[in-house]
Amino acid sequence: MEKMDLQAFDTDAALRERAAKVIPGGMWGHQNSARLPAGYPQYFTRGEGCRTWDANGRSYIDYMCAWGPMILGYSDPDVEAAAARQRAEGDGFNGPTPRLVELAELVVDTVSHADWAMFSKNGTDATTACVTTARAGTGRRKVLVARGAYHGAIPWCTPSVAGVTEEDRAHLVQYDYNDVASLEEAVALVKGDLAAIIATAFKHDLGKEHILPTREFAQAARRLADEADAALIVDDVRAGLRLDLGGSWDLVDVKPDLSAWSKAIANGRALGMMTGNDRFREAATKIYTTGSFWTAGVAMAASIATITKLRDCDGIGRMKSAGQRLRDGLQAQADRYGLPLRQSGPVQMPVFLFEGDGDRELGNRFCLEALARGVYFHPTHTMFLSVAHTDAVIDETLQVTNEVFKAIA
């Protein structure tokens, strides 16, 4: 009886039960909580700064930031004000609003390799437009992609092969990230037919250690693309605006020809972006890429406010400082309790793995114990800090993780 009453108040479970009837498998894609250890919530009802509330009313310090977008935190007042102002004027029309021009100008002013920008709705829209533009500009077909890299979720790039034909990937050739020899081999293999080399901002494959590009690798990619008169594409969808406002490969002093952006560029509103240099300007006019909502003004107003605020408040500096504080604190705790925590990736986009934890037992337990204490980590995917993750929030998190380490030690 008591159990039934409790269940009656489990809104998340009730929603899942209803969803199972009207959504295949109850949920799809990366947000499907079936991909997480049992215990994670599926539905959410509120967000404020670095905190989210699930459908059962439990709150968390959130280290996923809606899988990246919330770079200034949920409901950032400056972004919301800019979006509300634009909403009052209007969003989608028969053509764009003036925000399109203002945003493109801001992007060209901010992103070091960008002479121009085009907008869309998804990260996949942006990566696909980059590849198509590279092919249109070079008149060639082959695209070199790093083994295990994620570039989106349509047949040419989606991780599942269900419904994908061989031809969808006929012109992709794989190389190993940060491995110059493997990249050279791949280039040699496609001789004369190289359209592009595409690389994520850093190596952030699911469930694997995250690794920044070496300067040697990035420079080799630039040189090999140049020698073949092909495009170098950086997929900055996941990392864009968190590592360097000028583009993530500014960190290694390499400028791509084209780059793909999405996630954080409008602090949560749906926006994708392709930026490019003048070499590919004409090619970008030849492809046909478009969508019903791609010029909507509200997301663009939000993006202008997001980029401007990140610039003005040293957003990246603040995320790095908070991320370092978290990393140092966690490492000290892991050492104290003798647990083989292995943190990797940029401190503002970390992944936490445990050595010898092939079945993820330790990682899952670590995350579930943290979740039960109000901290939302992900056991295998890149996590995301935001500007709303202050030192006080990090310290609150570290108090929780101290309890977590103690519990699992």
Place this chain on the structure above:
Amino acid sequence: MEKMDLQAFDTDAALRERAAKVIPGGMWGHQNSARLPAGYPQYFTRGEGCRTWDANGRSYIDYMCAWGPMILGYSDPDVEAAAARQRAEGDGFNGPTPRLVELAELVVDTVSHADWAMFSKNGTDATTACVTTARAGTGRRKVLVARGAYHGAIPWCTPSVAGVTEEDRAHLVQYDYNDVASLEEAVALVKGDLAAIIATAFKHDLGKEHILPTREFAQAARRLADEADAALIVDDVRAGLRLDLGGSWDLVDVKPDLSAWSKAIANGRALGMMTGNDRFREAATKIYTTGSFWTAGVAMAASIATITKLRDCDGIGRMKSAGQRLRDGLQAQADRYGLPLRQSGPVQMPVFLFEGDGDRELGNRFCLEALARGVYFHPTHTMFLSVAHTDAVIDETLQVTNEVFKAIA
């Protein structure tokens, strides 16, 4: 001197000049005003009901509805209120909001063939997910598409071939819409490898007469898909919710297995949708299709409000009645002035062409004269009425078109 002063106030021209520097060709895609006769505005700043205002402050009775989405009119108060309520709770999180379940339930309750629904951001996301699901479910590859049909803007379907490889379309086979024999031929051609037949809600190819599906054609498509154990997909992206809330092919009593939706389903907010029947439920769990913003709650709250209002106010009946009034009025005027106007398509989604007007001189002139008098028509693309196009608005439009016919007669 006077001319210069006037130009100084031409905000649209000033924006285009700035855009030319930071956007390839100044604009991309279907909203590029270079695709329209000179004289059309590029930038917009306000919308209210059936009216839009361009960046120069000129207002129009709008027969494009932002290329379809604004089915209840710009800034519909009920949709805006629902969206604002959800915005106050939140939009994107680590998982969906309860609106996902409510919307999927409403869709299953409304769309006659739908046992389930999945959501995305673009029409192209939805058509691509349908094709991928059909292939995953059948284990086959070939997809039959009607010659000249538009299904989106990524390599497998985009109208331009720039940047597209032969392999992107290796498994597409063409047939002619409403031509049973050509469909049968296409089916015979791919014998044993048929994954899907895809058809738009009606034939609405650019610059061509718009034609509803014949009952014979739709039934043949259903039968041929059944005989081959393949999927019948209706692409309802453009027409969805304007012809029949249950799905456009309810008009001809044929139920598809899968259908793709977008444009009008959230009255302007970015949302795409795939609906399907139980035969393809498991296949839909196998494909991997996802995006950073696909479960955002605000667009879903807007969609719930949109579908509910259309249902409650007999939105389709109202659009049909207004569309018929416009069609009858225009025909009487064209006859009176002896001009060979040829209206086609459903009255709520018309296209206006002129007989023997191969170079579009008459059609362009008709549209430009209307534009100059405050009515925004499109010379070659499907147009869209909304619930905000009342009888009074139609009569106001007909007063303008009477002047237009007089001017060009």
